[in-house]
Amino acid sequence: MKKQIVSEFRNPFRPGAGHQPPYLAGRTYEISEFQNLLGQDIVSSNMVITGLRGVGKTVLLESLRPLAKQKNWLWVGTDCSESVSVDEQTMAVRILTDIALITSGIKIKETVLRGLGFNSDNSKKTEFMDFDFLAKQYSSIPGLPSDKLKTILLFVWKHISTQEGLQGIVFAYDEAQTLSDHAEDKQYPLALLLDLFQFLQKNSVRFLLVLTGLPMLLSRLIETRTYTERMFRVLVLEQLSKSECRDAILKPIEDTNCPVKFDTHSVDTIASLSGGYPYFIQFICREVYDVFAQQLASKQKLFVPVDAIIQKLDNDFFAGRWSRATDREKELLTIIAQNNLQDFGIMQVVELSQQSRYKAFSKSQLSQMLKRLIASGLVYKNRRGAYSFAVPLLEQYINRTQKFTEV
Ligand SMILES: Nc1ncnc2c1ncn2[C@@H]1O[C@H](COP(=O)(O)OP(=O)(O)O)[C@@H](O)[C@H]1O
Numbered sequence: 001m002k003k004q005i006v007s008e009f010r011n012p013f014r015p016g017a018g019h020q021p022p023y024l025a026g027r028t029y030e031i032s033e034f035q036n037l038l039g040q041d042i043v044s045s046n047m048v049i050t051g052l053r054g055v056g057k058t059v060l061l062e063s064l065r066p067l068a069k070q071k072n073w074l075w076v077g078t079d080c081s082e083s084v085s086v087d088e089q090t091m092a093v094r095i096l097t098d099i100a101l102i103t104s105g106i107k108i109k110e111t112v113l114r115g116l117g118f119n120s121d122n123s124k125k126t127e128f129m130d131f132d133f134l135a136k137q138y139s140s141i142p143g144l145p146s147d148k149l150k151t152i153l154l155f156v157w158k159h160i161s162t163q164e165g166l167q168g169i170v171f172a173y174d175e176a177q178t179l180s181d182h183a184e185d186k187q188y189p190l191a192l193l194l195d196l197f198q199f200l201q202k203n204s205v206r207f208l209l210v211l212t213g214l215p216m217l218l219s220r221l222i223e224t225r226t227y228t229e230r231m232f233r234v235l236v237l238e239q240l241s242k243s244e245c246r247d248a249i250l251k252p253i254e255d256t257n258c259p260v261k262f263d264t265h266s267v268d269t270i271a272s273l274s275g276g277y278p279y280f281i282q283f284i285c286r287e288v289y290d291v292f293a294q295q296l297a298s299k300q301k302l303f304v305p306v307d308a309i310i311q312k313l314d315n316d317f318f319a320g321r322w323s324r325a326t327d328r329e330k331e332l333l334t335i336i337a338q339n340n341l342q343d344f345g346i347m348q349v350v351e352l353s354q355q356s357r358y359k360a361f362s363k364s365q366l367s368q369m370l371k372r373l374i375a376s377g378l379v380y381k382n383r384r385g386a387y388s389f390a391v392p393l394l395e396q397y398i399n400r401t402q403k404f405t406e407v
């Protein structure tokens with residue numbers, strides 16, 4: 001009987017982009033800030049959540065959804081990385097698609113439509129506010145995409161806000177750094193989104209915008225519209241604290257049916273290997289859990305195989321990202337890692353390269369290379385104009401692997 005229970009308890013850890021963890025550790029400050037925003041009398045503050053890949057933006061965003069529902073807010077949104085190119089038209093269609101998900105059951109009388117100057121199918125007495133209907137109105141309204149959207153969303157809000165108890169609608173866009181504008185094609189999808197929400201909120205429409213994305217999202221927002229500094233509460237997700245790490249590691253295996261237990265020493269080892277980064281915690285815990293289960297079955301002493309886990313992490317997580325860099329870029333990244341720079345400026349690296357074993361970099365070479373490294377997701381530029389690694393713990397990976405390949 002006992003054996004059966006043991007085999008039923010599955011490894012609970014979930015490394016993987018957007019996979020809900022068995023226990024969401026920490027993030028209490030972010031959650032309470034979000035709740036404050038839901039409580040605004042007039043919606044004027046929105047939220048931006050940024051942080052490195054794997055720090056937990058997507059799963060935090062998902063965990064805000066039920067909180068919004070509890071407070072009678074509706075929730076719509078998408079993962080913006082899923083569409084190949086974002087121009088104003090696709091942005092407008094996306095917003096209409098999102099809103100249609102919650103309005104498609106709403107009936108509106110034909111007389112109301114005509115009174116508002118909206119297009120109406122005369123053969124019908126009532127119409128549903130579904131996507132087809134919204135798209136039809138969108139194309140019949142003259143003007144720029146932003147004017148069309150403003151008119152439609154004001155209209156939608158007028159109807160939906162009569163629902164009893166309704167507090168508002170949260171629009172949640174994950175990976176929002178991909179929405180940046182393309183001035184070269186005269187396309188400004190991010191500006192469209194920001195102007196739209198600014199306008200609607202000024203007109204007392206209770207739409208709350210929540211954007212999450214990689215750290216460059218912040219500078220992109222400010223470059224797009226300077227007023228965004230006043231429009232958003234900005235939260236930067238960081239590593240988990242020591243006690244939050246403990247929770248992330250131990251809470252999922254607290255269940256009495258769980259055959260595997262981690263002792264304090266193992267917990268400390270996992271926490272320190274992970275650097276407090278949630279993705280690494282899930283990854284390492286999943287490995288340790290499996291290893292412990294095997295060691296238990298073969299009655300061995302339990303130990304965390306640190307080297308094997310690091311090797312696996314290097315192969316599964318870092319190697320693919322590292323291989324995106326050219327040889328010269330790898331030299332540049334190695335200089336930064338070896339000098340333990342949290343963030344760096346171009347001149348600083350020019351000087352360090354002159355003292356390094358590599359061929360020195362010129363200023364113009366470096367700025368070209370950094371542009372490419374940003375595009376390949378290895379580096380980002382922060383608000384102060386300094387550069388940092390965009391991949392957590394990349395410096396440790398470089399320092400442990402590059403010493404073997406150097407002459
Ligand atoms: N607060 C947390 N506690 C425990 N695990 C977490 C936490 N936040 C994220 N994770 C785990 O980390 C991994 C990465 O999370 P994700 O939300 O995809 O990161 P991001 O969107 O920032 O790239 C997932 O496996 C997730 O389960």
Ligand SMILES: [Mg+2]
Pocket residue numbers: 017018057058059174
């Ligand atoms: Mg994500």
